[in-house]
Amino acid sequence: MTTTHPTATPQANATGIPWKKVLLWSAIALTVIFSLGPPMWELLTSIKTNSAITADSVVYFPSLDQFTVEHYVQLFQRNQFHIYIFNSALVAIVSTVLCLGIGSPAAYALARLRIPGEQIVLACVLVVTLFPYILLFLGLLDLVRALGLANNYLALIIPYTAINMPLTILVMRSFFQQLPKDLEDSAKIDGYNTVQMLWQIVLPMTLPALVTTGILAFIFAWNEYIFALTFITRESMKTIPVAAAQLGGTTLFEVPYGPLAAATVIGTLPLVLLVLFFQRKIVQGLTAGSVKG
Amino acid sequence: MTQDYIRQRERRTGWLLILPALLVLLLVYAYPILRAFWLSVFTENLSTNLEPVFSGFENYGRMAQDGRFWASLGNTAIFTAASLVLELILGLGVALTLDQAFRGRGWVRTIAILPWALPTALIALAWRWIFNGEFGVWNDILMRLQIIGNPINWLGDPNWAMLGVIAADVWKTTSFVAILLLAGLQSIPQDLYEAHAIDGATPLQSFRKITLPLIMPQILIAMLFRFAQAFGIFDLIQVMTGGGPGGATEMVSLYIYATVMRYLDFGYGAALVVVTFVILIAVVAIAALYLSKVRHAAGVEE
């Protein structure tokens, strides 16, 4: 007990300082500061003039004459950042669509059709979610070279489709299992074959689940670094994380703090928006993919 | 007995539906791992003009003598252990906070999962900037609070660099742990606490007797995922320190990457991949075994 009065009861506390409330709101404040601090600092840095960034005493909030958007302008004019955004978006969207297109039928088969070896396939899918990408890049590098896919979007699209496949299968499977079976029986009697039924009846009904899974797959694909770093060397095909990490100054010794911060903001902005709009779905998908699976 | 026509049809279409996904998984997961096993018994580097020459277990023998490998393994172990412990404590704290009822909870939740969703490579840039020795905000804060007198070059000092990358990793992934634990907390029925409180238990006792045992499965699952991710951590370190200074933050993954991409030593790189893979699988297998036991125990208690 935190109170010093020996006679104090919890009721008596209410008239004094409400410790529970203080504790709760401190925890909430800490959580918010902890989570928002670093991105906020990048945002603030990205809109400060170079002299404000490198001032002797740290400038937290830029005054009007310290405010600038020059770092952003520079990213788009000199560093062609729109190209990287396009590359990231293209690779992430295509691989997400592919992943849903290939993964959902597999998830359906694992949820509803009785196939020999089903348990083995599921176990493999579960284990594979734990593989770090570093274990794969060497063999994939071989493949990329053998197939002549270096500096080809496919060199990213195919691995991204694969790394999101286990999650897609696990999340979609758990959603399919919750569907009422009558609807599928009804579709069978109407004359749908399994593939038609999947496309015309089951998938439209699981649209929310597809959105959930798609968001997660998009996030993972957008954020991937090691494959993008290794398989794509042509400047015009790089994705945002790689391009931002390799951002250099005009001279070897000048570190472009402002543009780096601006690049971070640009690269994270789409994801911040996704989280803002789909917080619930992301949480739902993550828990369905790991806990229930 | 009539033939099971329905089952036959299910089997046929079932495999048809699974096949594309299976092929992609085999191509991107199975092939590289098997390829690494195969390549690890060859020497393929600049001394062989990048031609594979069979060398048996030479690569593995070399690894046993390779101080840099052991150092990187040690770094990885420290990084993984420290990250996991800190994330678990912080993640549990965040989850317990988010589990309370308060105004604006939805917003706080949204903010709390933000770090997880952001690209690691970009977050590494952000933390590199925060820990900057000259203009870094972290130094400024600590100096204003008079915790340190002079600025520290966090990522440039071998003594501090590891702490820096651990801090960044903890920031990035605490939210993931918190999400999983929150799901566990929300599945605990409220009447358990009420009954326990009526029995005269303090909140702390309730936490130890009810909360912890019931979310143990979620804790273990989160730890399992986090172990695998932390053990193979690449992008964060690569961008923040590049493994430096002087190898102080070089993880196994960075060593593998350098062996393959910088020294073009493919055979040895493959052997490093194999060893990392085996360690990972061994730990995961033990954890999974333990997890199924705990899950079972929690299920019985419910």
Add this chain to the structure above:
Amino acid sequence: MAKLELQNLTKAYSKTVVPVKDLSLTVDDNEFLTLVGPSGCGKSTILRMIAGLEQVTQGTVSIGGRDVTPLAPGDRNIAMVFQSYALYPHMTVYDNMASGLKLRKLGVGDIQKRIQSASQVLGLDPLLDRRPSQLSGGQRQRVALGRALVREPDVFLLDEPLSNLDALLREQVRADLKQIFERQESPVVYVTHDQTEAMTLSTKVAVLSEGYLQQLDAPNEIYRRPANRFVAGFIGSPQMNLMTLERVENSVLLGEFKIELPDAARKGSSVILGIRPEHVRLPQEGDCQIVRGDVFLVENLGMSDLVSVRLHGSDDRVLRAMLPADATWSRENIELALPPQSIHWFDVETEARLTS
């Protein structure tokens, strides 16, 4: 000449779990067959085997003389109404009804014509553009029915289609169903656990228990001449009085009262006597088999009272009788007549009906 024929149909999940055992029956055009029985009797499994949703372990299903056992549900030309209605939530009412027709490559004109006539019959015209979520339970039920009707199938299958409706609506829809299917030529197989539905709708009732067909007959035959003790107890509400009584020569003793056995029942050491409460009556002139007892429970059913009587000379024998509600029956000594032609006799061992 669409006609459904089940031959030696068996469903076994394992050696011990056998929900349907060696069932054979036929349903002709213009026939309405109801499968009725307590839950777990195998009635739904039978329906699902006819539909092709459940694998037949043994035996065959033929429709119009064609063996459809190996065919997929979509190739059997059947239509089914589900208990949950199973409407596609992302399609309008019109599309729900059209989907099966489109898959069968029917022309747009034909589809429209069929949906029009069905929606007129069912009063769905103003709802065609709505989604299932915008409909009431009764409306959904009608859409499910419409989806089956437009298919013009060889066989209609209905799986407890009324059980999700509230009691009032159920009665009305039951009447509608009867009218609608009287106009259809194709045979109907209807599954329910509700005996009122079975009795009112069907031309033929199959009573099932534990996977076996207990009786297959016209509804009034089932009521008047139950084939065994199970059917006697299952059909009819309130339940038939059933008592196992010791045989003494050519009669049995019910408490202190002697009841004459018909010739066919004069065997074994005891027999089962059955009489429906509505056939037990107050003695009239000429009644010879009269029992006496004490009233201990009166349940008012509106038109009549269900009176439970403890018979004299036996501690536990209870006879329930439906008596006119215009008198009061309280704890009094009462006389009741058991008309011999209303008494059913069943064998104790086989539980089969003894009298014809």
